Amino acid sequence: MKKYPLRRRTFVLATAVTISLLAGCATENPTARTPNTAGETVNLVYAYDGLFTAPFGQIASDLQSRTGMSVELQLAGNSYEDSLARLQNDLTAGNPPDITMVGLNQVRMLVDAGAAVPVGKFIDSDDEFDLGQYSQNMLDLTTFDGELYGMPNAVSTLVMYYNADLFTKAGLDPDSPPQTWEDVEKAARAIVDSGAATYGHWSDFESVWSFENFLRSNGGSMMDATEKDITFNDTAGVEVLEYWRRMVESGLMPAFGTDDGREAFFRGDVAMTVDSSAQVANYERTAGFDLRTAMLPIPADGQRQAPGAGNALVITATDPERQQLAWEALKAFVSPAGSTTTTKATGYLPVNAYAAQSNEYLAEFLSSDPTRDAVRKQGASLVRWFSWPGERGPAIAKELQNAIYRAVSGEQRPQDALNQAARAASELLP
Template sequence: MFRTWIAGAALSLVAGLAHAQTEVVVQYPYAELFEGTHKRIIEEFAKVRPDIKVTLRAPYDSYEDGTQKVLREAVTNQMPDVTFQGLNRIRVLVDKNIPAELDGYIAAEKDFDKQGFHQAMFDIGTASGKVYALPFAISLPVVYVNLDLAKQAGADPANLPKTWDGLIDLARKIKALGPDINGITYAWDITGNWLWQAPVFSRGGSMLNADENKVAFNGPEGQFAIRTLARLVTEAAMPNLDQPAMRATFAAGKTGIHITSTSDLNKTTQMIGGKFALKTHTFPDVVSPNGRLPAGGNVVLILAKDKAKRDAAWEVVKFWTGPKGAAIMAETTGYMPPNKVANEVYLKDFYVKNPNNYTAVSQLALLTKWYAFPGDNGLKITDVIKDHLNSIVTGARAKEPEAVLSDMTADVQKLLPKTVGSVR
């Protein structure tokens, strides 16, 4: 009888806990990069907060897809409670008053700095002087080199090229190794024109002028960037591949140099499986003192409207961007954690054992914001730029990069708002 009572009480307790759980629905982009990461963090979170159930929605295909879905769902009130968005997409969501402000939650935390949170983290997700997002995963562009092919082409693994001229020259030599070998690939079509902004910013340029009413990427910096992209096609015979195909071809040992985000590092390393020696290298031709590189990656925002949901969502956000969640993210992807404790405590020995991961960390001093174009046409501008760059990569206009830049400038200028809002 007593045992029956105990069993019944235990069942009641379990049922009570289950009933008391608050569900937080989370949606994130890029399943191929982050599915395992989020599932591991959920397992760890459940150990410390069994009262909060985290449910994952089907992942967004890309950052643009994620932003467009949230904009649509905001109208129909079908948004997830928490969303992970590209660093350059905070602006458009804040303009529509969609995410919750986080300043009150941050102010209420005790010893938040001792958990690795710091002002630079808050700055990344700040708009109009208020914090709307916390960074989860940070990436920078790096060069991936197949050392086996590079050495066959005469390169010194300890002294790889640091300039575009040097890389293009090495790519030509690698291409000459065989008809089925590619010298170089460049992930120009990466989301949000990220690798269009990178060479422009690396020379000290910008996308628009300070008032954000006139295109600025048509100056010397943009001219250098567009000519360099064209040179990859005309001089280094870069094939017309999309990102997954570039990654697969490189991992198969058929490409000598691949330039993309550090976020691809873990997946690419796994795909290589020891077939050849991989070395990462810093992005070329970053000119001092104004040269910078756009920070890629994603931030986490709270979309829940109900207070109880928001409070639970804050606990999710805090754990995912805190020391434990950030360390899991770094160990399972190629991204860098912005959390200080994750880097200094949890990952103290990680970069010593994984020097390829450290390449991006070595470029952190160059970090700048991934630019988001203003106005309702912000996403459309991204597509317009991509279409013009595509005309070079396909070879259709590879021999006239200056003309492409001129047309791209005119098309983007038409889409800029006449007046710019306060969100910067």
């Protein structure tokens, strides 16, 4: 198994301790042989009904037709926190899922807890599985201390969607979308002043992941390299919130939440929106205008970094035989056929690079769908989605989310809002 050199992590997650008391699942000697899977059933806990139920159902059906193995799909809820909570409850009951979908920013917690099974041992003895089908930056998302834990299943980046019809109406060139924050601001002003739309732009500032994208492309970070000090309240973070607040204050951007922002864009009230690439298929189905995409605009002197959001499929079974069966099922979901099914049904990046390049799978589909061009191009800028040390990551994210809202809505100065969130986060860190 190829090792992937990574910085050695010296901390232990508190949440991981909670799980590790129950887990004990990283068995070092699973069966090396490929089992007879006919008649076997593997359970897979997942989240997001609207995104994954249909493609997962198709992949499971295809797997059963080929091998006789059934995959029991168990919906935990509509967030990765829901599937993580389900895993914790099932570990407590002594009956963990064979495979669990978790957010890419949650894999590290399971690794430190010993609740995620390294998959290298299965890959080494599997002549049918080709690790070379996956790009290095994709594998890096679930690689820790040189070991691959689970597989990325669906990976998204933040992209800009825009209404080309409104660009034309405002006298802008729809073939030359904004590339920088300054470009966005100028285009938004032209759109509003021309009366083409009520607002020029909307960013999904409710999402802390969205903030991280802007922050990192502005040269900032959530914490320092040692992960001892919080840094999201440094100049780079303040500039992100000042930019969003300036857009709102000048009437170029509404202070809408996620659902309202998307609806305003679909109505034609907003000309440009920055949102997850996972929504590409939804945008294509819903937009009744010339929909186009562009890579995430960055500061004029910035360098694009795209934290890869989305999820991984992690083997969480504790029994060695169940782990081997889980691997046989898991690889179907990230195979060329599985990756094709998920990509076509959503807007996620194809995790299987071979599928993306093969006419048998996705190459023709992707080349015929220009709205996915920006998604593919931005895949080259993938970096790991930041995950907070300790068990209080969701609480920290909530503090930061509230601070972002206070700043963008004008309730608090950006620097003060981020300082307040940083103080609260410091108290929540181990």
